[in-house]
Amino acid sequence: MRYIIPDISKVVLLLTQLGGLKMEETLLMIPGPTKVAPRVLKAMSEAIINHRSAEFAEILTETNEMMSEIFQTDNPSYTITGSGTAAMEAAAGNILNKGDKILNIVGGKFGERFMQIAKAHGGVPIELKVEWGTAVNPEDVKNILDENEDIKAVTIVHNETSTGVTNPIEEVGNVLKDYDALYVVDTVSSLGGDDVAVDDYNIDICVTGSQKCLAAPPGMAAVTVSDDAWNWIDKVESSSYYLDIRKYRKYASNEPSETPFTPSISLMYAMREALDVIMEEGLESRIKRHKLAAEATKNGVKAIGLDLFADEEVSSATVTAINMPEDVTDKDMRGTMRDKYGIVLAGGQDHLKGNVFRIGHMGNVTYKDIVTTISALEMTLKGLGFDVELGKGVGAVADTYLASKKF
Amino acid sequence: MRYIIPDISKVVLLLTQLGGLKMEETLLMIPGPTKVAPRVLKAMSEAIINHRSAEFAEILTETNEMMSEIFQTDNPSYTITGSGTAAMEAAAGNILNKGDKILNIVGGKFGERFMQIAKAHGGVPIELKVEWGTAVNPEDVKNILDENEDIKAVTIVHNETSTGVTNPIEEVGNVLKDYDALYVVDTVSSLGGDDVAVDDYNIDICVTGSQKCLAAPPGMAAVTVSDDAWNWIDKVESSSYYLDIRKYRKYASNEPSETPFTPSISLMYAMREALDVIMEEGLESRIKRHKLAAEATKNGVKAIGLDLFADEEVSSATVTAINMPEDVTDKDMRGTMRDKYGIVLAGGQDHLKGNVFRIGHMGNVTYKDIVTTISALEMTLKGLGFDVELGKGVGAVADTYLASKKF
Numbered sequence: 001m002r003y004i005i006p007d008i009s010k011v012v013l014l015l016t017q018l019g020g021l022k023m024e025e026t027l028l029m030i031p032g033p034t035k036v037a038p039r040v041l042k043a044m045s046e047a048i049i050n051h052r053s054a055e056f057a058e059i060l061t062e063t064n065e066m067m068s069e070i071f072q073t074d075n076p077s078y079t080i081t082g083s084g085t086a087a088m089e090a091a092a093g094n095i096l097n098k099g100d101k102i103l104n105i106v107g108g109k110f111g112e113r114f115m116q117i118a119k120a121h122g123g124v125p126i127e128l129k130v131e132w133g134t135a136v137n138p139e140d141v142k143n144i145l146d147e148n149e150d151i152k153a154v155t156i157v158h159n160e161t162s163t164g165v166t167n168p169i170e171e172v173g174n175v176l177k178d179y180d181a182l183y184v185v186d187t188v189s190s191l192g193g194d195d196v197a198v199d200d201y202n203i204d205i206c207v208t209g210s211q212k213c214l215a216a217p218p219g220m221a222a223v224t225v226s227d228d229a230w231n232w233i234d235k236v237e238s239s240s241y242y243l244d245i246r247k248y249r250k251y252a253s254n255e256p257s258e259t260p261f262t263p264s265i266s267l268m269y270a271m272r273e274a275l276d277v278i279m280e281e282g283l284e285s286r287i288k289r290h291k292l293a294a295e296a297t298k299n300g301v302k303a304i305g306l307d308l309f310a311d312e313e314v315s316s317a318t319v320t321a322i323n324m325p326e327d328v329t330d331k332d333m334r335g336t337m338r339d340k341y342g343i344v345l346a347g348g349q350d351h352l353k354g355n356v357f358r359i360g361h362m363g364n365v366t367y368k369d370i371v372t373t374i375s376a377l378e379m380t381l382k383g384l385g386f387d388v389e390l391g392k393g394v395g396a397v398a399d400t401y402l403a404s405k406k407f
Numbered sequence: 408m409r410y411i412i413p414d415i416s417k418v419v420l421l422l423t424q425l426g427g428l429k430m431e432e433t434l435l436m437i438p439g440p441t442k443v444a445p446r447v448l449k450a451m452s453e454a455i456i457n458h459r460s461a462e463f464a465e466i467l468t469e470t471n472e473m474m475s476e477i478f479q480t481d482n483p484s485y486t487i488t489g490s491g492t493a494a495m496e497a498a499a500g501n502i503l504n505k506g507d508k509i510l511n512i513v514g515g516k517f518g519e520r521f522m523q524i525a526k527a528h529g530g531v532p533i534e535l536k537v538e539w540g541t542a543v544n545p546e547d548v549k550n551i552l553d554e555n556e557d558i559k560a561v562t563i564v565h566n567e568t569s570t571g572v573t574n575p576i577e578e579v580g581n582v583l584k585d586y587d588a589l590y591v592v593d594t595v596s597s598l599g600g601d602d603v604a605v606d607d608y609n610i611d612i613c614v615t616g617s618q619k620c621l622a623a624p625p626g627m628a629a630v631t632v633s634d635d636a637w638n639w640i641d642k643v644e645s646s647s648y649y650l651d652i653r654k655y656r657k658y659a660s661n662e663p664s665e666t667p668f669t670p671s672i673s674l675m676y677a678m679r680e681a682l683d684v685i686m687e688e689g690l691e692s693r694i695k696r697h698k699l700a701a702e703a704t705k706n707g708v709k710a711i712g713l714d715l716f717a718d719e720e721v722s723s724a725t726v727t728a729i730n731m732p733e734d735v736t737d738k739d740m741r742g743t744m745r746d747k748y749g750i751v752l753a754g755g756q757d758h759l760k761g762n763v764f765r766i767g768h769m770g771n772v773t774y775k776d777i778v779t780t781i782s783a784l785e786m787t788l789k790g791l792g793f794d795v796e797l798g799k800g801v802g803a804v805a806d807t808y809l810a811s812k813k814f
């Protein structure tokens with residue numbers, strides 16, 4: 001017995017040191033939902049108030065105005081109770097009459113989603129296929145627009161969460177300046193973590209979600225709409241009701257300002273608080289922090305000896321997709337990270353399932369989170385028989401941060 | 408100066424006694440959102456976890472199973488991040504091919520909404536108009552079905568929140584047993600507060616919202632679907648994406664169980680806790696409590712000398728609509744209730760705006776809330792020059808509760 005007791009206590013000690021004993025929260029390093037700040041959780045738990053009151057109108061208006069500021073647009077923004085997909089549908093589902101042509105740039109799961117939404121609403125998609133892991137070439141967009149003068153809209157996903165690729169939305173926006181087609185951009189997993197300047201990029205409709213770089217709890221989406229887009233939307237017969245964006249515009253203009261349907265009041269409290277956090281950090285600093293975290297992550301995984309899935313020059317500021325090393329299964333790798341080290345990573349989606357894993361570095365992500373993740377990744381892979389020199393990945397992370405002159 | 412100071416202190420004392428000094432929460436006596444229990448708010452503020460994990464799957468499955476129990480059905484139920492209207496669209500928007508006939512029973516704002524949703528999805532509505540303030544006659548439903556054999560579905564709102572009327576969903580369900588049409592019922596403002604037995608009433612699709620009698624925060628909706636309805640839905644081309652109910656079925660059957668889109672994790676925590684509260688109280692006791700609160704409210708307002716808007720024999724168990732007394736404006740009446748007494752009532756909707764006010768008595772409503780509200784109503788009306796004998800309404804409330812043998 002006396003030989004067993006010290007062994008168990010060692011295991012307990014080790015588990016405790018590693019955070020495996022539920023002494024602390026599991027660290028979410030997935031591409032959303034992300035860790036929510038305690039002050040945001042606190043705001044969310046305030047008592048419910050009437051959603052048709054001056055008091056709520058103030059919160060709603062402030063939130064919508066901050067959203068426009070973060071979208072970098074003079075256009076109004078609207079919050080919708082629902083996931084980011086609800087905002088995608090509020091965008092692509094309200095601009096198409098039956099038979100209207102729409103160009104969907106598809107280089108991952110979320111690009112495909114825009115196309116499926118367009119189809120559900122009677123649109124006729126033209127798919128611009130982009131190899132998963134690469135970004136779209138703006139010239140290809142131009143060529144398709146030249147061949148199809150009747151394209152009503154172009155959809156693009158800024159940051160393809162499924163592949164870790166960032167598409168050149170500014171350059172595609174420049175191409176679109178010479179065409180009438182509306183420019184619809186999904187910034188669900190980039191807004192607040194990478195450069196998005198709606199007005200400068202000529203974006204007509206831009207959508208996002210609460211639970212990624214904005215670091216609010218999931219369940220709230222936002223959309224901003226240009227005058228050009230409104231002119232077009234007002235001519236379209238919407239095949240949505242809950243996601244008919246015109247209703248959000250109408251009710252927002254009421255006195256006091258409202259939402260068309262009972263919104264999630266608690267999530268609105270949380271959203272406003274999370275946006276306040278962003279304003280306090282400053283949007284520019286926040287984006288720099290994300291880019292640095294992405295660089296450190298990439299350098300860390302490369303130093304370990306892993307390969308990035310996405311082309312590095314177009315790799316994302318908010319999520320890094322990594323090829324699963326040979327002879328290591330997704331179940332073992334992510335399972336060990338989760339169960340032994342208390343860190344949750346994301347798997348691959350669709351045909352990348354098992355072949356790729358993803359590290360989300362978005363929202364309130366700090367240097368500590370990256371170091372911890374890369375260190376645990378080293379230990380996990382070593383434990384699974386992968387040839388790793390412990391400390392090499394973490395060293396590369398530290399190097400990156402030091403070189404950034406922020407430290 | 409010495410004469411002014413005591414006056415101010417008296418005012419402060421009075422305001423304090425009345426709860427006007429923000430010492431306590433405003434009392435929400437509106438037909439949703441309703442007061443959320445502290446333990447539910449606490450559950451909601453737990454840290455965010457991965458929505459594609461075994462841990463979340465357990466919460467999701469438990470919540471969906473409890474929803475089926477509360478719907479009193481063996482059919483599966485699904486939760487959707489969105490308002491009750493989202494669930495109405497997940498119901499009425501997934502059962503119609505273009506040109507399909509649907510019978511919409513319309514006796515208030517929410518009956519109309521079902522019709523508008525059906526229209527948005529290509530349906531051809533047949534409207535059964537029911538005078539606002541009265542309930543539908545099941546014979547009228549039968550007659551229309553006899554005249555239109557190709558009606559695909561019938562929609563009804565159980566508890567018309569806008570008028571305070573309860574429709575006879577059991578009797579209409581009995582009529583529908585002889586027809587193929589799907590039976591779609593909105594129990595957004597009744598489930599958990601009035602009798603709803605989905606299987607016994609022959610209901611195919613039943614929808615509800617989180618923020619009414621279930622007393623969870625707003626932003627979560629639920630829907631339950633029968634086998635007959637699934638057979639039909641599987642033949643329909645959905646014109647929804649986010650609200651395509653088939654996606655919720657597919658992902659719920661994954662291992663571990665999932666939602667198709669990132670759900671509001673915080674609201675799911677809250678929903679599960681709120682449903683736990685219901686299970687602890689017992690559904691039957693909860694419904695009795697609601698019916699008693701409704702009776703007490705009606706007796707109270709009648710004793711004050713006010714007239715109910717809805718026919719009393721079909722008046723709601725969860726919300727009471729009251730005609731605004733002559734020479735009293737909505738602004739003065741509800742404004743005084745809110746600003747002086749800290750109690751929020753609801754106004755009239757659409758053409759009832761200004762002519763009707765509504766007292767919601769749903770969710771975690773207790774005897775104390777009804778007494779307080781009726782007492783404040785007496786004082787408010789007296790202050791506005793209405794001839795009220797103070798204490799008469801409150802006495803009628805107390806009488807009702809004592810007569811119920813619960814006290």
